[in-house]
Amino acid sequence: MILNTELEYKGNLFPSHITDYKKNVDVLHFSTKNNIILQLTVIRDSVLRFRYTTVGKFTRDFSYAIDEDASRGYNHLEITDDAEKYIITTAKLICHINKQDLRKSIYDVKDGSIICEDELGFHWEESYELGGDIVKMSKSAQNGESYYGLGDKPEHLNLKGRRFENWATDSYAFGKHTDPIYKAIPFYTGLHSGKSYGIFFDNTFRTYFDFCHERRNVTSFWAQGGEMNYYFFYGPEMNDVVKSYTDLTGTPELPPLWALGYHQCKWSYYPESKVKEVTSKFRKLKIPCDAIYLDIDYMEGFRCFTWSKEYFPEPKRMVKELADDGFKTVVIIDPGIKIDPEYSVFKEGLENDYFCKRADGPYMKGKVWPGECYFPDFTKPVVREWWAGLFKELIEDIGVKGVWNDMNEPAVMEVPGKTFPMDVRHDYDGNPCSHQKAHNIYGMQMARATYHGLKRFNYPKRPFVITRSAYSGTQRYTSTWMGDNVASWEHLQIANTQAQRLAMSGFSFAGSDIGGFAEQPNGELYARWIQLGVFHPFCRTHSSGDHGEQEPWAFDEEITNIVRKFIEMRYELLPYLYTAFYHYSHENAPMIKSLVLFDQEDVQTHYRTDEFICGKQILVCPINEPNSKGRRMYIPRGEWYNIWDKTLVTGGKETWVNADLDTMPLFVKAGAIIPKYPVQQYVGEKKLEQIGLDVYYKNGKEDSELYEDSNDGYDYTKGRYSLKKFNLAGNGNKLIIRIHKRGQYVTPYSTFKINLFGLPFEVKSIKVDNEYVDFNDVQFENNSLVVSKEFTNLQIIGE
Template sequence: MITNTELEYKGNLYPNHIVEFKQDNHNLYFTTENGVVLKITVLRGSVIRFRYATNYIFEPDFSYAIDEEASLGYSVLDVNENETEYTIKTARIHILVDKMTLRIQVSDLEGNIINEDELGFHWEENYEYGGNTVKMSKITQTGESFYGMGDKSTHSNLKGKRVENWVTDSYAYGKDQDPLYKAIPFFIGLNKGKAYGIFFDNSFKTHFDFAHERRNITSFWADGGEMNYYFFYGPDMSTVVGAYSNLTGTPELPPLWALGFHQSKWSYYPESNVKEIAKQFRDLQIPCDAIYLDIDYMDGFRCFTWDKNHFPDPKRMISELEAEGFKTVIMIDPGIKIDRDYWIYNEALENDYFCKRGDGPLMHGKVWPGECNFPDFTNPEVREWWAELYKEFMSDLGVHAVWNDMNEPAVMEVPSKTAPLDTRHDYDGHPCTHRKAHNVYGMQMVRATYEGVKKYVYPKRPFVITRAAYAGTQRYSSTWTGDNVATWEHLWIANVQMQRMCMSGYSFAGSDIGGFAEQPNGELFARWVQLGVFHPFCRVHSSGDHGDQEPWSFGSDITEIVKKFIEIRYQLLPYLYTMFYKYSKDHIPMIKPLVYYDQEDTQTHFRTDEFIFGDQILVCPIQEPNAQGRRMYFPKGRWYDFWTNDSVNGGKERWVTAELDKLPIYIKAGAVIPKYPIQQYIGQVEIKELILDTYFKLGVETSEVYEDAQDGYDYKKGRYSLRNFKLTGKEKSLTIQQFKDGSFITEYETLKFNFHGLPFKIGKVEVDNEEVTLKSVRPNGNNTFHIDKNFTLLHITSK
């Protein structure tokens, strides 16, 4: 065993014994004889920050990831000392700090070890760049599993894997390829039913080894910066993910149309082609809320310009599309063409807004327009300038939303695919090179875009999309998983990536449905749509190189299947909107892997396929060709088949049938699922009643429905409607209580209950303790009836 008294081992340096301790409120400082300072900050009873300095000096405390509005505070903090260690106690955990080695052990209040250092903090001086490579190694418990880490294209359980975070333009990436487009250095550990999380907030290239090199060791390290990580204790996975999401933030509610179906391609042009696509959607009555314009709408790929040959009057076109119910979404990339006749280039040049190389010349690289310079989005002055560039697009032309691509930043024809490492950045007043700023570059670009779009679509809500991201980017933008491929393997990857992104605090995400590169056949396209309508961001996008990829591109049979599932998405919009409300307000992921849903069940720890959409819908995609069904695992509880109403008990695997026009979808017993009528776009039809599909349960279940004006900010002034339904089922009766909050008055007056699985025939109905005639609630043979939306108690009993 290595002891930390050996100050150097294999080039690594280690802390030695503690010589000083001091406490400043919730900050605890431990200083070693060889100049290491450990600062432990108690943020909440179960959220602890660990920060290490060498040579007694901490770097300036600055992070793009942390949400300024994170809720912090604790009730208990006791610090004690004995001969060998310091002990720190909060209301939730115990922390031991070893006096001789500075190693850490975290346990729960019962003394169960949750997480402990192996070698703990160590470092290696970087002679080429200066600073340190900072390292941390932890003991991996027997049977421990690991989840999270953003958009990794590998098995959901990371045990035995090694990954790194360096946002990368990864065209046509494959399974297990790493790194990809996002850097989210957050993981969840699960052992013996207890979960914890670690967020390594370091924007340099970071590396994680989950018992890959040594089967009993988990380690993480960064190429520079500080060893600075946050520890979150559960013991429930939901508590860990919620605490991380609280710390790094969640987005505001989007406009409801952003949750509709979107159609994109590289590229729809000229205007006549865009109009033809729009007309086909309406003629076939396939719901769609947005059409995307890729880079070919621009004049020579210059950002914030229009090709007037293809789009002679964009304002008129956007207005005419909006009259048909289509929002227009345009792409903006970071590279600014080097062109003395281009006003944006000249303005950035004159104001010194472009990134420079180490010795002073402007950083340049080839992208779609040719040679480009790149704005330094880590400079707040540049972000303000960039935000203002959206004024014409949003205010004058009526563009509805913006899509930031290539913002890793991607650079063509160089081995690194990105900016040189000596490129300099402001980093909000903390000057650095691209080694530190690379992973946040795309985040700060889309932050600036978000601020501009928000300002100029007001009083409506902004909708922004990004490809590159760092932890916390979810506050500003939705995202997608980049340039995938039209293969069955990529359908599997998309499913795993969405579950992982939601576990990593970034729920507003989707994949390019059907695959970006290459061409799907009709079966693959249909199966991908079936999965994609159950992802928070739902967009078809393709390279266009191999043919068309619209819903009607694969023959009438596939068109009908695709239409059916897009219609299901539109029916479920109030359910999806409620999911987003709970994500935004309560930090609850919109999609839940089975391990999140039931971490006690070890069968869930390695499941990759099934997931919970929201709280009460179980989905299992078909991910193989020619499949008529598949084996599927049902988690705890009772589940109703969406198509047949047959019910099954969870806790086991079983075969389910799913021909091409079906997907295994199951509803949790006791759920009240809100639905709207099918509409071709948001706001097309007046909602005359809220449909509530209600599934019987022997016992109690609660459900929520959140509604507001679907856009704008009145909801922040209390103008929302939140209905909470408490269902209590007994052998011969069913009771539903409604609790309401908010001052928003919905346009409908009636609730339409569709009861599923009632074990008795309805004989008597009471509303608010008054018996009503069955005729007055208009029942039919399908256990469906209507009542006033303002009821507080519905009681149904058997004959």
């Protein structure tokens, strides 16, 4: 089909031919006869930004998603043209822009192969109902192309053949095909011909994505307003695409280590005696736990920043007593502020004009838990500053350690759309707009204000915030969970997919409500969910409480013991998880990886959903069906040790793995060195005198790392951290481990206990830093030895 670009096609309008081209350093402008401008910005050699206007000029360039510290700069930029097209060449990409209709094709500079090309390209439809343009982009799908990302969509990991909507929505008891749900993360990756690229459609209006659903060879995305404004990232490794997007939208600072421990939550633990009963039982049963959550019932009539005089008469004392027992207190804060002239938060907001208004002037009123409420406009800097200041008493005076932002889609009860009317006005940081534009970032800006409040009043310790709603970039401020799920086996599978999808969408610090929020799990489902949850970056049980108890001991003794065993494993693996978080925070690397992210060249991984890699070297596959004694799973290419019996398996194939209720399929990459802490009931309970290193022999080489700091505070930003890199090399009858250190932090322990697995030989001698040592001096027994943490070279030698 040849388009007459001056005319409409099925109600759509298209750019006509280019009449003008301008270049300003790294920004190129292409103008067309019918007043369309394409602004192409070269962000990096592998990252391009495409921005269109249909009215001949651009509005102010502003985005909440982009991190101000994102990488910029390129090595090469050349622009040429011929009769048909402009040709933009960087060190990684070649981009063709058709002179006739602005359509684009992007190629790999190395081999000239096509990466991504416009089908109809940019087009738009004038919408008088919405009062602006519906902006659209369509791309040709390549042969065998797969698609991933879009945040926490509960569908199959591979998005091909499906259509989605991005509109943050309170989705209680959502299902496998519910869409939209709580988050709006408009970023996806495409993969074909062994090469991966990504597209981030930075548009906060209601957006849509169609991955070959309407037309099997076309992928498209569009928005009900705003600009066609998107970023293109090239790999060719999917890992690099995800890292580039994460670099652009930002990563969080390191959390306090306790935030990676196990958390317990319910709607609701009250009064104080109930909270104490739950926390004391954790300690009595020796089930590790670091955080206890208080839901809306801790407040006086659901008024934010208040405490119920009946249920919690002395919150400061209670929070201190909990802290003395190792529990950090996390409280919920929602956006709705009760309309009550006697309530100080309401009075301040009203006096200072901080609440959202309708287009014709009155305050926007909505019903949530406290009854009728007004809602702060978190898109206004002065409101965020005010909101941050409200945390002084909670954090600085009472000693609360974390805040949980809920209902911030924003959710409103008893109205058809379950949210604000579209005519509500927002400041949008000096870019006034309606709720159509601000809706998807409302929760993000609330979480941002909350984060800054905690950072201010918890200083010099690090803040911990969790949010339900999010837009791209929210990961800079907060962790997240997947919302109000259901206690069902299907939801165990959904939780696994959502966590993987969020990680490949730049948001690693995430987890599900373990056991399910709505309804009640049986003991088997709860145990299997705990097994999955301990390998998610955020690990919390949460339930609605309507159907009984959901603590680790709520079932029988067998289940309690299994749950304890896996939570203890979580605490042993804290240094491994913390190291993974370091790589996420500093190198933009996802903390968990779908198999396709781990090995995209193996086409068998492209449709796998259950298996994932936690960190860099642990393969996890939950059991997600009842009465299972094991399951078939795909082991990725390479060699892997079964964590339970230490047998070695060669991957690249599907295999049966036994897993009674007290185990789950877990494998460790051959050559890996896994750091382990002794089991603690909470982070900091024990003074660490020794930590373990589980070493898995490999005939070949493998690198592992261990990142450590003081586990809280900001000394690590001044060089007071420790990063140890372990180089393992196995060769026949010898195993060599070299260690390289960086950073000025002095770790509290003095020795490593090294546990050797899979040695193909009997140990005859050991050298530490090129000196032979007596077996007694290193306490060598059953292939375990103890060495000083200062070693730089360890050789295990056989016959």
